Amino acid sequence: MNDSFVLVTGSTSGIGLEISKYFASKGYNLILTARRETILKDLKKKISLTYDISVDYISADLSSEDSPKNIYRFCKSKGYNIEILVNNAGYAIPDPFHITSMDEEEKFLRVLSTSVIVLTKLFLNGMIKNKKGKIMIISSVAAFAPPSTIQFLYGPVKTFMNRFSEGINSSYNQIGITSTAVCPGYTITNFHSSSGIQDEMDRVPKFLKKNSKRIAKIAVEDTLKGKKVSIPTMTYKIIVFLLKVIPKSIFFAVNKYFSPGRYDNKI
Numbered sequence: 001m002n003d004s005f006v007l008v009t010g011s012t013s014g015i016g017l018e019i020s021k022y023f024a025s026k027g028y029n030l031i032l033t034a035r036r037e038t039i040l041k042d043l044k045k046k047i048s049l050t051y052d053i054s055v056d057y058i059s060a061d062l063s064s065e066d067s068p069k070n071i072y073r074f075c076k077s078k079g080y081n082i083e084i085l086v087n088n089a090g091y092a093i094p095d096p097f098h099i100t101s102m103d104e105e106e107k108f109l110r111v112l113s114t115s116v117i118v119l120t121k122l123f124l125n126g127m128i129k130n131k132k133g134k135i136m137i138i139s140s141v142a143a144f145a146p147p148s149t150i151q152f153l154y155g156p157v158k159t160f161m162n163r164f165s166e167g168i169n170s171s172y173n174q175i176g177i178t179s180t181a182v183c184p185g186y187t188i189t190n191f192h193s194s195s196g197i198q199d200e201m202d203r204v205p206k207f208l209k210k211n212s213k214r215i216a217k218i219a220v221e222d223t224l225k226g227k228k229v230s231i232p233t234m235t236y237k238i239i240v241f242l243l244k245v246i247p248k249s250i251f252f253a254v255n256k257y258f259s260p261g262r263y264d265n266k267i
């Protein structure tokens with residue numbers, strides 16, 4: 001048996017599920033992780049049968065401090081060599097910053113950043129030993145935009161993750177390890193309903209809403225090529241370029257039309 005695996009966090013739905021299936025279609029073995037065990041169990045069966053690869057899973061809540069270590073120990077105990085680590089799990093908190101509890105914010109930060117750092121740290125040594133490894137971080141176009149009033153810490157955390165990915169590249173590229181920060185725009189998944197912002201998504205024009213299968217394919221191909229930053233689709237490549245060059249006042253005015261409510265004063 002090939003003992004090399006791709007570990008995908010947040011693999012029970014949306015972009016993570018499509019990334020898992022796309023890797024499987026290319027013959028990669030998978031370790032799936034997320035909180036919903038029944039879905040993971042079902043996916044293990046379906047994906048391994050469809051693609052004739054090895055699939056295993058571990059249920060873990062990444063808002064808990066111990067989860068990254070538990071995932072690492074699980075892989076070690078089974079002799080799974082993680083060649084590609086996909087840090088994808090995520091959600092957003094819809095409420096304005098002044099009314100959220102610190103506990104909510106800390107859990108959010110753990111899922112979207114601390115767990116990413118801990119998992120990368122834990123699996124990096126194996127990659128260094130093998131002189132090869134790939135890390136994918138599902139960031140967002142929000143990393144390039146001004147922080148919004150809904151999902152207050154979401155954009156800042158994604159910017160931090162892009163910088164973290166950049167740091168991995170500058171420190172470890174020379175020994176064969178690459179990190180790819182994938183920055184999708186609006187993608188049709190459970191993200192908006194599970195983050196309490198489905199209304200916002202419903203108001204976004206159709207041309208800005210992308211298919212998760214398409215995003216996953218680009219994310220995987222760019223990661224395998226060792227691209228440092230991947231911005232799926234031409235629409236969002238143009239938007240990220242504009243975000244870097246246009247004045248913020250123009251951005252806010254345009255945004256009122258394309259993504260209403262995102263920058264409204266909530267008090």
Ligand SMILES: NC(=O)c1ccc[n+]([C@@H]2O[C@H](COP(=O)([O-])OP(=O)(O)OC[C@H]3O[C@@H](n4cnc5c(N)ncnc54)[C@H](OP(=O)(O)O)[C@@H]3O)[C@@H](O)[C@H]2O)c1
Pocket residue numbers: 009010011012013014015016033034035036060061062063088089090091111138139140141183184185186187188189190191192194
């Ligand atoms: N959809 C978009 O428009 C969009 C745009 C840019 C970036 N992104 C990013 O894409 C990534 C994937 O989101 P998605 O759009 O695919 O959303 P999704 O369909 O809601 O999937 C989120 C995944 O994360 C897992 N997850 C959530 N909280 C978790 C926790 N505490 N511990 C472990 N796993 C957890 C969920 O599984 P369980 O519920 O089973 O735990 C699920 O598998 C996120 O990082 C998000 O920020 C999304």
